[in-house]
Amino acid sequence: MATKLHAANSLRGMYRNLLAIQEVTTAGTFNSAYTSQSIQIPVGNGIIATPVFPVSVTNYYFHAECAASGTNQNNSSGAPWLQLLDSAGTVVFKLVYSSLGNIIAQYWNGSGYTNSGSTFLAPWFTTGLALSAIDLNVVCGASGSWTLSVAGSPLASGSIASASVDNIARLYLGNLSQQPMQWSQIKGADYDHSTEPLMFSELNGDSAANAGQLSGTYADLDTVPINDSTFVAIGTSGNKAGFTHTGITIPGGYYMSAMCLGAKMRRTSTISDGLFGVRSGSTNADGAALGMVGGYDVFNDMLDTDPVTSALWTQSTFNAAEPYLGAV
Amino acid sequence: MSKLVFAGASSELPNTGSTSNSPGIPGTQDVGGVLLAAVMTQDNQVHSCATAGWNLVGQYNGTGLTLSVWWAAAGAAAPTFTWTSSVANVAQVVYFRSEWDNPVAVTPVGTPGSASIGSSSTHTSTGVTGVGDQDVVILIDTTLSNAALTTPSGWTYVADQGGGPSFGNQHITFCSKLINAGSASGSTSSAGGSSNWVTIQLELIQDLAPANELQISALEVNAWLTGTAPPASGRRRQGAIVC
Numbered sequence: 001m002a003t004k005l006h007a008a009n010s011l012r013g014m015y016r017n018l019l020a021i022q023e024v025t026t027a028g029t030f031n032s033a034y035t036s037q038s039i040q041i042p043v044g045n046g047i048i049a050t051p052v053f054p055v056s057v058t059n060y061y062f063h064a065e066c067a068a069s070g071t072n073q074n075n076s077s078g079a080p081w082l083q084l085l086d087s088a089g090t091v092v093f094k095l096v097y098s099s100l101g102n103i104i105a106q107y108w109n110g111s112g113y114t115n116s117g118s119t120f121l122a123p124w125f126t127t128g129l130a131l132s133a134i135d136l137n138v139v140c141g142a143s144g145s146w147t148l149s150v151a152g153s154p155l156a157s158g159s160i161a162s163a164s165v166d167n168i169a170r171l172y173l174g175n176l177s178q179q180p181m182q183w184s185q186i187k188g189a190d191y192d193h194s195t196e197p198l199m200f201s202e203l204n205g206d207s208a209a210n211a212g213q214l215s216g217t218y219a220d221l222d223t224v225p226i227n228d229s230t231f232v233a234i235g236t237s238g239n240k241a242g243f244t245h246t247g248i249t250i251p252g253g254y255y256m257s258a259m260c261l262g263a264k265m266r267r268t269s270t271i272s273d274g275l276f277g278v279r280s281g282s283t284n285a286d287g288a289a290l291g292m293v294g295g296y297d298v299f300n301d302m303l304d305t306d307p308v309t310s311a312l313w314t315q316s317t318f319n320a321a322e323p324y325l326g327a328v
Numbered sequence: 329m330s331k332l333v334f335a336g337a338s339s340e341l342p343n344t345g346s347t348s349n350s351p352g353i354p355g356t357q358d359v360g361g362v363l364l365a366a367v368m369t370q371d372n373q374v375h376s377c378a379t380a381g382w383n384l385v386g387q388y389n390g391t392g393l394t395l396s397v398w399w400a401a402a403g404a405a406a407p408t409f410t411w412t413s414s415v416a417n418v419a420q421v422v423y424f425r426s427e428w429d430n431p432v433a434v435t436p437v438g439t440p441g442s443a444s445i446g447s448s449s450t451h452t453s454t455g456v457t458g459v460g461d462q463d464v465v466i467l468i469d470t471t472l473s474n475a476a477l478t479t480p481s482g483w484t485y486v487a488d489q490g491g492g493p494s495f496g497n498q499h500i501t502f503c504s505k506l507i508n509a510g511s512a513s514g515s516t517s518s519a520g521g522s523s524n525w526v527t528i529q530l531e532l533i534q535d536l537a538p539a540n541e542l543q544i545s546a547l548e549v550n551a552w553l554t555g556t557a558p559p560a561s562g563r564r565r566q567g568a569i570v571c
Contacts, residue, residue, distance in 0.1 A: 004552060007550050007552055008548060008550070009548065009550055010546075010548050011546060012546035012547050012548030013546075013548040013550070089457075089511070089512070187552070193554075195554075195555055196552060196553055196554045196555065197553050198550045198551070198552055198553070199550060199551040199552075199553055200548075200549075200550055201549045201550065201551060203547060203549065215541075220545070221544065221545070221546060221547055230545065231543040231544055231545040232543075232544050233541035233542065233543045233544070234541060234542040234544075235540060235541050236540075241544075243547065243549075245549045248551055250551070250553060251553075253555060254553040254554065254555060255553065255554050255555070255556065255557050256551055256552075256553065256554075257551075257552045257553055257554035258551075258552040259549070259550075259551060259552075260548075260549070260550040260551070260552050261547075261548070261549060261550075262546075262547070262548040262550070263544055263546060263547045263548070264544070264545050264546040265542060265543055265544040265545060265546075266542075266543050266545075267541075267542050267543070268540060268541050268542075268543065269540040269541070270540050271540055271541060271542050274542045293460070296460075296545065298546075302552070312557075313551075318551055323547075323549055325542065325544055325547070326542075327541070327542035
């Protein structure tokens with residue numbers, strides 16, 4: 001059974017380590033058919049990260065679109081651009097800077113990192129503001145392998161010969177310092193999803209059904225500039241705050257595969273936890289408690305079907321559904 | 329934005345031979361702030377503190393010296409630390425204020441990492457894991473030499489205090505690191521006093537809650553499309569980082 005692991009088109013579904021990281025709408029840094037923005041990691045060694053995956057996998061497929069604002073990315077040798085972590089938090093595979101505009105793959109051998117495959121010139125560092133659709137497949141284990149494709153064509157590959165590459169449970173994306181780096185269409189799964197786009201839907205406002213339980217304004221959910229000191233809040237356990245969102249038009253030839261929710265949030269004081277939910281028709285469907293621990297975390301919820309009807313999503317049911325967040 | 333920010337340190341000089349040390353506390357404090365004290369004595373004296381509100385984090389013995397770490401909520405009285413034999417000692421209190429508007433105090437100090445000890449001029453420390461997003465980790469270094477620790481790469485100098493050599497050299501150094509990626513502070517290695525030393529890292533927990541709320545700073549909705557009609561599975565997948 002195919003499992004979707006993470007999905008984000010904006011910083012609202014990604015953890016970031018620098019306040020300077022922002023969303024940008026510069027033409028050429030994202031595909032406007034599917035989203036209105038990309039995540040920009042500024043010059044420096046900033047990182048954006050997914051949540052820990054709901055399950056760790058041994059065969060991981062990553063897809064994203066990226067662009068660099070300029071050419072000839074440069075950094076100190078070994079600076080990471082993409083990192084995969086196992087369930088223990090060890091970086092088990094990474095793509096790192098090698099030389100001007102070049103990258104090399106490395107895997108964890110239990111005590112250090114072993115180069116894998118040949119150094120390759122990354123086209124997104126030589127073109128500037130031109131989107132590159134990247135697909136990476138990593139197979140864990142002593143007989144593992146990796147393959148990186150750009151626009152569907154293989155670019156680089158190598159073998160993994162270490163059982164210390166045991167599983168993959170989280171993704172870090174970085175920059176290589178000299179030019180800002182943009183990311184969108186960031187998805188991961190345990191199957192090849194290279195031809196499955198992620199369509200962004202903007203928030204509109206309060207859900208009619210789950211309204212009046214939220215303090216703050218929707219401007220506080222804006223992530224430009226990023227500021228975790230502004231937020232909307234639910235002040236009572238058991239209350240829910242619902243959100244309407246813009247309708248999407250599915251391009252011809254595509255079907256709905258999942259509703260993907262991402263949120264960065266925290267709980268305080270006697271609020272013990274939080275949850276995602278979806279209101280479909282006139283029914284609320286709570287998700288499981290998320291296991292929040294106090295500080296800001298980023299969470300994903302990937303709903304393959306409408307949780308109220310268990311039916312496959314359609315354009316109309318997706319557009320009518322109102323995701324909500326609940327205080328436990 | 330870190331919710332705990334360094335805002336001052338005590339300045340009393342080290343004592344050259346006594347059974348107690350009263351380092352004072354720095355300046356004005358606000359609700360929600362945290363006072364952190366480090367006490368070093370020669371030998372492995374057992375440290376105590378009878379001042380109300382002061383809590384022992386732990387005591388860590390090196391060779392010929394010992395370090396104890398204490399915390400108190402802002403507003404606590406200036407502490408007096410005691411032990412049994414008259415030995416050289418140094419103590420310092422640092423204060424971290426809360427940036428919350430209306431903080432509610434909880435235990436602000438996490439489980440410390442493993443103490444490291446040594447005797448060379450290269451001082452190392454063991455990192456702590458499971459650190460919360462935007463939390464501050466404190467590195468405390470103490471040595472039987474009157475030399476501050478060179479601030480490790482990626483860390484920020486906070487304060488130091490030392491003296492000697494009439495009754496033996498001693499020095500304490502505080503450094504801090506804001507954890508804004510991942511959840512581990514990492515080990516350190518930097519130059520320090522060329523004598524016996526003890527280091528410890530500990531987390532100052534940021535979760536001084538401003539309210540009883542679920543606070544949402546970002547929310548995103550996406551549709552994952554596919555080129556073929558997917559089979560119904562009825563599953564949902566949730567993921568979260570613990571940072």
